[in-house]
Amino acid sequence: MPIACELTTSLCMSTHDIAVKHAVEGVINKRLNELYLRAGGNKETMQRYALNKWRIVQTNKHVNSVICKTVNTLNEAGMEYVLVKGQGVARHYPTPLLRKPGDIDLYVGQGNSQRAIEALQVLTDDSVSEDDMHLAVHIDGIDVEVHHTVISHRDTHDGCILQEWAEEAMHPKSGRDIVIDDTTVRVPSAQADSLYIFYHAWHHLFHHSGVGLRQIIDWMLALHADEKEIDHTELQNNLKRAHLLTDWQVFGEMLVSYLGMPKEEFPLYKAGYDNRAAQLLNIIMGLGNHGKSAYDLMLSKRPKSGMLGRIYTMKSFLSLYASLYKVSPRSARHSCMSFFKNGLRANS
Numbered sequence: 103m104p105i106a107c108e109l110t111t112s113l114c115m116s117t118h119d120i121a122v123k124h125a126v127e128g129v130i131n132k133r134l135n136e137l138y139l140r141a142g143g144n145k146e147t148m149q150r151y152a153l154n155k156w157r158i159v160q161t162n163k164h165v166n167s168v169i170c171k172t173v174n175t176l177n178e179a180g181m182e183y184v185l186v187k188g189q190g191v192a193r194h195y196p197t198p199l200l201r202k203p204g205d206i207d208l209y210v211g212q213g214n215s216q217r218a219i220e221a222l223q224v225l226t227d228d229s230v231s232e233d234d235m236h237l238a239v240h241i242d243g244i245d246v247e248v249h250h251t252v253i254s255h256r257d258t259h260d261g262c263i264l265q266e267w268a269e270e271a272m273h274p275k276s277g278r279d280i281v282i283d284d285t286t287v288r289v290p291s292a293q294a295d296s297l298y299i300f301y302h303a304w305h306h307l308f309h310h311s312g313v314g315l316r317q318i319i320d321w322m323l324a325l326h327a328d329e330k331e332i333d334h335t336e337l338q339n340n341l342k343r344a345h346l347l348t349d350w351q352v353f354g355e356m357l358v359s360y361l362g363m364p365k366e367e368f369p370l371y372k373a374g375y376d377n378r379a380a381q382l383l384n385i386i387m388g389l390g391n392h393g394k395s396a397y398d399l400m401l402s403k404r405p406k407s408g409m410l411g412r413i414y415t416m417k418s419f420l421s422l423y424a425s426l427y428k429v430s431p432r433s434a435r436h437s438c439m440s441f442f443k444n445g446l447r448a449n450s
Contacts, residue, residue, distance in 0.1 A: 114138040118151065123390035124315035128158040128200035155200070162199045165189060168244045169206055170285040171225060176208075179221035182274035183208045183288060186252060187302060187320065190289040193280060194323035202316060205245035207236075207252075209272055215250040222246065252298065254305055255440065260344045264301065267340055272298065292328035296369065297340060299324055304349055308426060308437045312389025322357050326367055334369050341370070349430045355379035381428045 114137050121127040121134070135151060169189055176183050186207045192198040210218045219230055219237040228240040236249040253268050255261040270276065271294040279286050290298060299321040306313040325332070341347040347370070355375040357363040360383050365371045405411050419441055427434040 114141060115147070120387075124387075125202045125391040126314070126316050126319065128155055128202050129195065129316075129319070131155045131200065158202055159199045162189075162192070162201070162203050164242070165203045165206065165244055166283050168242050168246070169287060170283050172206065172208070172222060172241060172246055173285060173287050175221055175225060176218060179218075181210060181214065181218045181221055183210050183218065183248075184272060184274050184277045185287050185289050186249070186272070187299065189282060190280065190287070191295075191299065191320045191324055194320075194327045201320075205247060207247050207249060209249045209252050209274075211273060212250055212269065215248045218248045222248070253301075254309065258436070258440075260346075260436075263344045267344075268298070292324075292331035293333055293336065295324050296328060296332050296337060300350060300353065301346070304346070304353070304433075306392065307386065307389075308430075308433050309440060310392065312392055313386055314391025315386065316391060318353075318357070318361070318386065321353075322361055322363050325357075325369065326363065329367050329369075332369050338370055345432060349433055351375055352378045352382060352429055356382050378429050381425065385422075385425050385429065 114134055117130070118127060118134055121130050131151065131154075135148065138148065138151070166189060169185065173183065173185070186209050188204055188207060189198075192201040192203070195201045208218070215237050219239060222239055222241065223230070225241045226239050231238045235251050235254065236247040238245055238247040240246070251265060251268070252272060253261055253265045256265045272290055274288055276294065277288045277290050278292075280289050281287070289295070299317075303313045303317040303321055306317065338347065341350050351370060351372045352375045354363075354368045354371055355373070356379040358365045358368060358371065359376065359379055365373075404414050420438070423434050423438045423441070426437065
């Protein structure tokens with residue numbers, strides 16, 4: 103094989119590995135296959151890529167069927183809901199079935215999650231799990247999370263503001279209808295989606311272990327699709343109240359500079375965040391979807407000793423917060439304080 107072909111083949115395989123890390127392998131599958139074929143890629147690898155694509159499509163079809171079954175059951179029980187993120191956002195992709203799916207998230211509001219989960223238990227024999235934000239069951243092998251809230255860290259000042267916003271903006275009565283497999287499904291309004299999808303990605307980066315390109319692309323495509331329906335003044339007021347306007351604009355600079363979004367389409371675009379956007383992209387690329395690969399690597403190097411292990415974990419997270427400080431000093435400080443308040447014990 104010529105050297106140029108070897109390099110192209112190696113580049114394709116490396117790109118595919120990065121795509122898997124960020125849960126976007128289905129989205130780039132066609133283009134990657136074209137490049138790999140042009141480079142004379144081997145038959146076995148091509149078949150493996152084709153199989154991965156087929157699995158993503160089949161999983162999407164299955165998740166869609168579970169959504170239809172779930173919302174029909176909630177409708178019969180007289181329960182209001184909105185489907186957040188996930189398959190509701192997939193409709194914005196050129197080929198929705200190639201967006202790698204996750205679980206199903208339904209928001210039913212305060213005080214309604216127990217009644218909703220009881221209605222859904224007719225669809226499963228599994229027990230109900232619970233955490234701070236939702237109740238959950240397995241339906242046909244898919245996690246279905248019924249949220250009484252979609253905002254984390256509600257004990258903080260900014261969290262209280264976002265919780266107040268979500269109770270109104272994310273309420274089913276404020277939503278809109280889409281169709282999934284001939285079933286009408288309620289999703290958030292364009293105004294709510296624009297802020298919430300950003301918040302979800304932002305929160306995963308600053309308060310969990312990382313965020314993948316899939317979540318960033320979800321947000322970009324939702325903004326592109328709903329551009330004319332977003333009230334910029336209302337959005338700006340909500341972001342300012344939650345001290346997230348600068349973070350929003352840094353993330354936006356990343357979309358414009360590196361993902362090809364026209365700046366005219368990005369609400370509240372502000373130039374001048376080039377360095378922060380570059381740092382943000384570097385962090386996202388390093389951590390990957392939910393930070394799993396980076397977190398697994400950290401755990402593999404963690405000393406066995408309890409005390410040394412805790413010190414190692416603390417140093418690793420402080421290093422991440424130091425990197426995030428270059429993106430958003432305020433958010434990084436709050437993340438660090440949250441870690442020392444809640445996370446150190448959980449990660450020890």
